[in-house]
Amino acid sequence: MKILYVNPAKLESGLDSIMKDPPLSLISLAAMVPEHEAKLFDFKVDKYSEKQFRNELNQCDIVAITSMTPQIYHAFDVAQTAKEQGCITIIGGYHPTLDPEYVAQNPFIDYAVRGEGEHTFREIVEYIDGNKKDILLKDIDGLSYKEDHGKIKHNGDRRLEFNLDNFPMPRRDLLKGKTYTSIGAKLDNVETSRGCPHNCKFCCIIKMWKDPVQKTSYRSKSINRIMREIYDVDWRNDFIFFCEDNFSINVKRTKKILDTIVLSGVNNKIHFSCQSRVDTLYRNPWLIDLLEKASFKQVFLGIETIHQQSLDAMNKKNTTPRMVRTVVKLLRDRGISIFGGVIIGFPGETKTMVRQTIQFAKSLELDTVQFTPITAFPGTPFFEEMKAKGMITSHNYKNYDLFRPMMRTEQLSNVEIYRLVAEAYAHFYLSGDWLMKKAKEYLNPFSRFNWMQKNMLKLIKGLVNGLGMFTGNGITTHAISEELKQINNNKNLINDIINNGSILSVQEKFLEVSERTP
Numbered sequence: 001m002k003i004l005y006v007n008p009a010k011l012e013s014g015l016d017s018i019m020k021d022p023p024l025s026l027i028s029l030a031a032m033v034p035e036h037e038a039k040l041f042d043f044k045v046d047k048y049s050e051k052q053f054r055n056e057l058n059q060c061d062i063v064a065i066t067s068m069t070p071q072i073y074h075a076f077d078v079a080q081t082a083k084e085q086g087c088i089t090i091i092g093g094y095h096p097t098l099d100p101e102y103v104a105q106n107p108f109i110d111y112a113v114r115g116e117g118e119h120t121f122r123e124i125v126e127y128i129d130g131n132k133k134d135i136l137l138k139d140i141d142g143l144s145y146k147e148d149h150g151k152i153k154h155n156g157d158r159r160l161e162f163n164l165d166n167f168p169m170p171r172r173d174l175l176k177g178k179t180y181t182s183i184g185a186k187l188d189n190v191e192t193s194r195g196c197p198h199n200c201k202f203c204c205i206i207k208m209w210k211d212p213v214q215k216t217s218y219r220s221k222s223i224n225r226i227m228r229e230i231y232d233v234d235w236r237n238d239f240i241f242f243c244e245d246n247f248s249i250n251v252k253r254t255k256k257i258l259d260t261i262v263l264s265g266v267n268n269k270i271h272f273s274c275q276s277r278v279d280t281l282y283r284n285p286w287l288i289d290l291l292e293k294a295s296f297k298q299v300f301l302g303i304e305t306i307h308q309q310s311l312d313a314m315n316k317k318n319t320t321p322r323m324v325r326t327v328v329k330l331l332r333d334r335g336i337s338i339f340g341g342v343i344i345g346f347p348g349e350t351k352t353m354v355r356q357t358i359q360f361a362k363s364l365e366l367d368t369v370q371f372t373p374i375t376a377f378p379g380t381p382f383f384e385e386m387k388a389k390g391m392i393t394s395h396n397y398k399n400y401d402l403f404r405p406m407m408r409t410e411q412l413s414n415v416e417i418y419r420l421v422a423e424a425y426a427h428f429y430l431s432g433d434w435l436m437k438k439a440k441e442y443l444n445p446f447s448r449f450n451w452m453q454k455n456m457l458k459l460i461k462g463l464v465n466g467l468g469m470f471t472g473n474g475i476t477t478h479a480i481s482e483e484l485k486q487i488n489n490n491k492n493l494i495n496d497i498i499n500n501g502s503i504l505s506v507q508e509k510f511l512e513v514s515e516r517t518p
Contacts, residue, residue, distance in 0.1 A: 005038065
């Protein structure tokens with residue numbers, strides 16, 4: 001059989017316009033059924049022609065689609081087109097896992113795969129391809145589908161594959177001819193682990209990577225397997241991004257990976273990036289030195305907020321704003337750029353508190369920041385909590401794109417949260433001299449960030465795309481409030497919050513400054 005693997009279109013807003021990662025999930029699924037012909041169509045990077053796409057579908061037996069929550073409507077459109085051309089449709093990914101009833105009842109979806117998809121996908125393909133093993137559909141774990149009378153059937157949850165080395169190598173040959181970039185730099189992804197042992201309140205990771213019996217939520221690959229995957233990447237890329245949720249969960253394991261990269265000399269051939277946690281790097285500063293030695297040039301950190309009460313409520317009690325500032329400086333002193341994640345409108349925070357966080361992010365001199373409205377994804381305890389409180393304002397999954405708000409809080413309406421997101425982006429990127437500072441850092445031949453020089457033209461193109469996203473969503477410097485301008489002008493305010501940890505006393509000081517300001 002011929003299987004077409006499809007990655008739906010990019011999101012309409014947010015940073016998706018300047019960040020295009022390879023669909024590692026799809027090329028991993030393709031490796032499970034090597035006996036079947038495979039082709040990848042990625043709406044994020046491939047040129048689309050409806051006529052050519054339909055012609056492609058005419059030659060296919062199965063269309064396998066992945067989908068995150070805000071992509072689901074376009075995934076349904078792809079499924080409809082595929083059904084019109086006579087294909088069988090299979091969908092997997094985060095959204096079918098978070099909301100399987102909604103996905104499986106779509107008339108154009110034949111099979112929805114929940115959770116870890118490799119084994120479920122292989123079994124359903126074998127079932128479609130003559131069912132030589134004579135397996136019953138109801139016995140395929142991790143599968144949701146419509147029975148003959150139309151009722152949705154959810155089979156039992158799939159047990160995780162505890163040895164990730166057992167999975168075949170991803171089909172990177174399917175990526176040939178496609179260019180994936182992050183802010184101008186070409187990249188490929190390598191996965192060294194799955195899941196996360198932490199339980200941040202708003203995160204949907206646990207739902208995706210949790211064993212139904214042993215409740216395991218984190219697994220890792222062997223060093224040998226990781227190095228095999230690194231060597232399998234096309235080193236004409238600028239970066240390898242370790243795409244798991246937290247590369248440094250187990251610092252001993254992380255040290256082994258970094259030591260092996262240095263020993264192999266791969267760090268002299270290609271750069272690396274990853275996601276980490278502030279508290280881990282703060283308590284293990286030697287790890288930052290090793291990241292530098294292994295040619296890590298970018299780290300994503302969840303900054304979240306300047307307010308300790310919110311960090312505590314997020315189950316990030318081990319992180320403080322002071323730690324954030326220390327870790328950011330340690331990384332940047334070593335020429336490692338920082339992509340920060342900031343949450344706008346966490347329950348309990350007022351407009352003033354959010355604006356203090358926005359200024360905190362700017363004061364850190366991060367390289368890039370994603371300002372995310374607080375989002376409750378379906379299927380998570382946080383969603384159920386917000387739903388019970390009447391805080392969910394939108395069930396349109398396009399508004400679950402980490403740019404547009406889908407909920408309100410007791411302190412902020414969804415409209416106010418949206419305006420704060422726009423204000424955050426405008427203040428960080430459009431006011432002041434952020435662009436000039438970055439240009440000086442990247443173009444200075446003596447700077448620790450001079451590794452970006454060869455990517456400057458692509459970086460500029462990426463930034464232009466990002467600015468286009470801002471203007472397309474009406475984000476200009478006019479979005480910046482007078483209150484945020486005053487917070488920006490009060491040079492001691494952020495330090496007071498970090499040092500005192502008292503929201504009330506700091507707000508009182510702010511009000512005193514405001515009253516004295518003509």
